[in-house]
Amino acid sequence: MASIGSFPFTVETKTESSAFLHSKNQHRPGSSFTTFSLRKSQVFTAFNNSICGFSLRSDRRGQSWRTKHVKAAGPGNFESKNDNEPEDPLEATIQKSKKVLAMQKELLHQIAERRKLVSSIKGSIANPEEEVSNEQRENSLSNLDLSSASGSNVVEDQTTNFSSSSYDDSTAKEVQEILPSGVIRDSNVGEEESGNGLPPKRTSINIYSPKQMKETDSEAAWSTEPTSFLSRTSKISCLKDEEGLKDSNLQEVTSEATDSTADYAKPPPLAGANVMNVILVAAECAPWSKTGGLGDVAGSLPKALARRGHRVMVVAPRYGNYAETHDVGIRKHYKVDGQSVEVAYFQTFIDGVDFVFIDCHMFRHMENNIYGGKREDILKRMVLFCKAAVEVPWHVPCGGVCYGDGNLVFIANDWHTALLPVYLKAYYRDNGLMKYTRSMLVIHNIAHQGRGPVEDFFYVSLPEHYLDLFKLYDPVGGEHFNIFAGGLKAADRVVTVSHGYSWELKTSEGGWGLHNIINENDWKFSGIVNGIDTKEWSPQHDVHLTSDGYTNYSLETIHTGKPQCKAALQKELGLPVREDVPLIGFIGRLDHQKGVDIIAEAIPWMMGQDVQLVMLGTGRPDLEEMLRNFENQHRDKVRGWVGFSVKIAHRITAGADILLMPSRFEPCGLNQLYAMSYGTIPVVHAVGGLRDTVQPFDPFNESGLGWTFDSAEAGKLIHALGNCLLTYREYKKSWEGLQRRGMTQDLSWDNAAQKYEELLVTAKYQW
């Protein structure tokens, strides 16, 4: 983090988030410019990561940094034009040098201050009992008893829905209804949790008025201070009363703080001053659970964010027994449809990411049927999941320390977790809690929205005035309840997985009834093309290519490696082993979106060609039957694999020459990205992310990555595939060029992660 230090950060904070600073200054009257906006985490992070960054920064950032600095610091800054500046250039240089020296002195002073701060943190680790105030606030809504909140304990903050002057019994009742309606707060919880020899938990919360906040050290008074890495130390008190806390955890954290000086040598995080805590919440997460691309994204985007220096967690349901994970030992209760449901948390740390799995009877043994069951049952599962997930940063210590709710952004995904931004607002932020926590909602597929009758609203246990957020009218279904609609409105930022799809979503054809909401929220809406996990999906390292005659290969060895994989695939599937026949692949859900029926229409033409076709998919029973029929009718040319097999998906990607994707709509599409990185040429309907990522082949300029067709029709597919087959057979050099260009693209998540980061930052500073 050499480039973060405190100085540019302070500048950026001041210039970009005056509202935020305003509120900060309330707690720190009289703070000076250079210190007032450094939050605990940032102080710690800055301290932890660089001193020498100060001297490098102006060189590295050059003019843009200086401009910002001048803007922020105004007159008196060493870069600003001063009326008293001497005419003599030598004298002017000397004066400037003096000012630079003075500034460096000031910076050294700040560093010394921060050293003291870290020492005091270490001290507090050594004496965790002293953190009583932290302990008091470190509790969940599952333990809140707002009926005991009264008088001076009541929030007067304007951002909440209630004030002390108007707070009476009826308000208390209302607040009770709003806040804990989805959260069990009965004394059973406390008793249960104190049943392990641990101190009983408190059953009420102290809510501080702004006056109290001012009178109290703001760092100790309220956990909404953005925390990031400091949370690792300041949240120690949350651990000591948690079941399952091991001494070793504490030691780990203590030694982490002790070793902080050693971190000077570490390279700075790519995110620089933007380092934050990120929690991605998704209904599936590869490799543990996956029905499609959402699982891939949940398993890989977080790792790329972690590589940029963020503290990153994924929260997913625990559908099966995942060997790598351990029970954190914490139990909480949430109310779903009037029933108290106990949840446990399982955790593991892989590739820099904390993976937390929420365990409860509703998810167990659902690994092969994640979205199965009646509509109400799926909804109830997602309600529970979102209620539990939003509180994970409070309850689940990772590496010994909870994430805390400061400097935190949730990334929710698709309708399944679209309730999370709503809960964050309704339960917490409307009530002055999680004030600095933000949410982003990612649209992977707008076709699935969590629609139901308006009565479904009662399952989500929200205050009545929230109903309007979810109510939607459409000509087919009439007035209905729509979870995606609520999430889109409540989230601080909305992202979809390609630019093309972000445009399509705003049209009546592409928005599936949500286009008006998306257009109204255009200001917070962006498209970012997915990346791929190059560890999982690279022909060089693919673990599924190490046996059964397959082999790993790279651009250098593609001439031998890919034919070997093709032969192995033909052998494995019982097709004639022939190097010269073009092998066409299809992988995907068998449904309307993926255009399997368009392939079906083109089958008679295809079977007239000398080709082989391998299709892998699962989904609609009629389409599954169709795949079996293709195989039965053309046993020497077609294989239709009905089922979900990650191994076969990898092997098809490596062994095929061509990948077909005639999707009617495709928000991003991952298979074409995987294909290109394996030297397999995509033939795709130019829609959504497919249009963004597959530039059409131009034989005159020898450019492009594959073939595209402009409408989802069999005739168009045949035309594009015909040209592709011709090139495969007649123009080997062009084919190799296509493979080379595809394989040398940077398709990793790193680019996308940087773009996500930019939006996470805007969300963070959004008030």
Ligand SMILES: Nc1ncnc2c1ncn2[C@@H]1O[C@H](COP(=O)(O)OP(=O)(O)O[C@H]2O[C@H](CO)[C@@H](O)[C@H](O)[C@H]2O)[C@@H](O)[C@H]1O
């Ligand atoms: N039968 C099978 N066996 C094994 N593996 C199989 C399989 N069927 C599919 N897969 C795998 O599932 C993933 C599907 O990726 P897609 O991008 O096609 O996602 P999907 O349409 O599910 O997701 C949505 O989300 C993703 C992620 O944002 C978007 O790319 C996409 O456009 C959008 O529709 C790939 O990894 C693929 O290999």
